[in-house]
Amino acid sequence: MTTQTESTRVAGAQPGPDLLRATAVSKRYGNTLALAGIDITVAAGEILGLVGHNGAGKSTLMRVLAGRETTDTGSVDWHEGGAWDQRAAARAGVRMIYQELALCPDLTVAENIALSSESARGWSWKKRAERQVTETLDRVFPGHGISIVRRTSSLSMPQRQMVEIARAMCTPKLSMLILDEPTESLSMDATRQMYAALGELAERGVGMVLISHRMQEVLANADRIAVMKDGKVVEILPASETDEDELLSIMGGGVHADTAVMQNVEVIDEAPVAAAGETVAQIGAGDTPFTVRSGEIIGLAGLAGHGQEQLLQRLWAGSRGVDVRGRRAYVPGDRQTSGIFPLWSVAENLTVSAARQLSVGGVISAARERVLAADWVQRLNVKGGAKAPITSLSGGNQQKVLVARAFATDAPLVLLDDPFRGVDVKTKNELYALMRIEASRGRSIVWYSTENGEMAHCDRVYVFRSGRIVSELANEEISEDRIIADSFGVDPRLTEENR
Numbered sequence: 001m002t003t004q005t006e007s008t009r010v011a012g013a014q015p016g017p018d019l020l021r022a023t024a025v026s027k028r029y030g031n032t033l034a035l036a037g038i039d040i041t042v043a044a045g046e047i048l049g050l051v052g053h054n055g056a057g058k059s060t061l062m063r064v065l066a067g068r069e070t071t072d073t074g075s076v077d078w079h080e081g082g083a084w085d086q087r088a089a090a091r092a093g094v095r096m097i098y099q100e101l102a103l104c105p106d107l108t109v110a111e112n113i114a115l116s117s118e119s120a121r122g123w124s125w126k127k128r129a130e131r132q133v134t135e136t137l138d139r140v141f142p143g144h145g146i147s148i149v150r151r152t153s154s155l156s157m158p159q160r161q162m163v164e165i166a167r168a169m170c171t172p173k174l175s176m177l178i179l180d181e182p183t184e185s186l187s188m189d190a191t192r193q194m195y196a197a198l199g200e201l202a203e204r205g206v207g208m209v210l211i212s213h214r215m216q217e218v219l220a221n222a223d224r225i226a227v228m229k230d231g232k233v234v235e236i237l238p239a240s241e242t243d244e245d246e247l248l249s250i251m252g253g254g255v256h257a258d259t260a261v262m263q264n265v266e267v268i269d270e271a272p273v274a275a276a277g278e279t280v281a282q283i284g285a286g287d288t289p290f291t292v293r294s295g296e297i298i299g300l301a302g303l304a305g306h307g308q309e310q311l312l313q314r315l316w317a318g319s320r321g322v323d324v325r326g327r328r329a330y331v332p333g334d335r336q337t338s339g340i341f342p343l344w345s346v347a348e349n350l351t352v353s354a355a356r357q358l359s360v361g362g363v364i365s366a367a368r369e370r371v372l373a374a375d376w377v378q379r380l381n382v383k384g385g386a387k388a389p390i391t392s393l394s395g396g397n398q399q400k401v402l403v404a405r406a407f408a409t410d411a412p413l414v415l416l417d418d419p420f421r422g423v424d425v426k427t428k429n430e431l432y433a434l435m436r437i438e439a440s441r442g443r444s445i446v447w448y449s450t451e452n453g454e455m456a457h458c459d460r461v462y463v464f465r466s467g468r469i470v471s472e473l474a475n476e477e478i479s480e481d482r483i484i485a486d487s488f489g490v491d492p493r494l495t496e497e498n499r
């Protein structure tokens, strides 16, 4: 089955001449050597994949290539010559799609586009910007459901990401596009649509750099793949000549691609949070009631925006009709607007919800706080350390701090709102194991994920459609095919036949 925007481009086709060359680039932030002598080129018409664990230096390299960050040593040279900085990159048609969504929440979609579009200035700028963005959204993401006269803050995460992508694609004379984890919040359909559009850009000679932790996406769409580790590009491979296992092994850390089954989870000797099997929360939601028992990992699945986040919010708020026993901890999906305290350190961000465990005679113990923070920084390998300002951490490491914040509390119910966006494969595996350990202590976890494959780690899964729970799956009933079929309300046997 093909979508309207699907491209016929074959990854690995002969690339054009080099657009940009980075030579011996290094960059230090305080004690952290973020880039340690990088040599890389980006050619016209190619998609260059860039992979590596959290903190490997990918985003820093992107900012350098986009002229947004100066280098300590080395150089970045554009094929037409001249000094390379932000203005030169803008003139050359180089554009970046950020990992952290860079739209102003109080402006409408059209105003956001107009602000960043050279061609949209002048008396009729607003109308032109509206037309441009509507056309691009309609072309790239048919059925996007975005109203451009709405404030950006009213859009869902996936919709904001689509606007970001469309905004970048509206760049006049676009020559190079840098995408930092563009699909982390997109649905499967929108992801496919985006890659089809990237394929069309490649055919027009646009060079692209694609950062992603989703190895299969990079393998399927990139021409070459550069693997980064500790600030270095350790290998560059043709995508057609490698696979997920090889990429993970080059990245290091002993990670295997098959993460679906957790084996040999070590149950640490910690006090149980609750006795197994007790009902922790209950909602009579629609036709299928929702229940969580202690020690269970419950998945919330279905198409994005179909009621999963509302259910998490109801459990969090304990609103009418919701019966929740005990405290809960929450990991938000949007760390920028509802997660991180930007002026605080990693330790402060991590321990802010754990006041109960940290207080001695009603006063927070600084010593306990230090121990708790150090323990979690070590357990989740938060690169940067406990004392670092949270904003100095890479995106994935910031996300780890938010996850640690929830599990560092003693709340019996932990609510996860698509919490592993931007987290690398190795850490994700560690987090799946951590969840299983916490569940074995009696903790209950309610976990919304946009990655259906992750639902394999759950004991039960509720599938949502149009704001309602439409099915409840347990154990071997949990599969990606079944979740997709229930999300669309199709008989799974029909989807099987339609393949």
Ligand SMILES: Nc1ncnc2c1ncn2[C@@H]1O[C@H](COP(=O)(O)OP(=O)(O)OP(=O)(O)O)[C@@H](O)[C@H]1O
Binding pocket: 029, 030, 032, 033, 034, 052, 053, 054, 055, 056, 057, 058, 059, 060, 061, 383, 384, 391, 392, 393, 394, 395, 396, 397, 422, 424
């Ligand atoms: N502005 C900054 N100040 C201090 N340290 C920084 C800054 N930006 C990045 N770093 C550090 O540089 C290293 C590389 O970070 P970078 O964001 O480039 O990693 P990344 O590979 O993009 O990670 P992720 O996959 O988590 O996004 C990290 O150790 C990070 O803490």
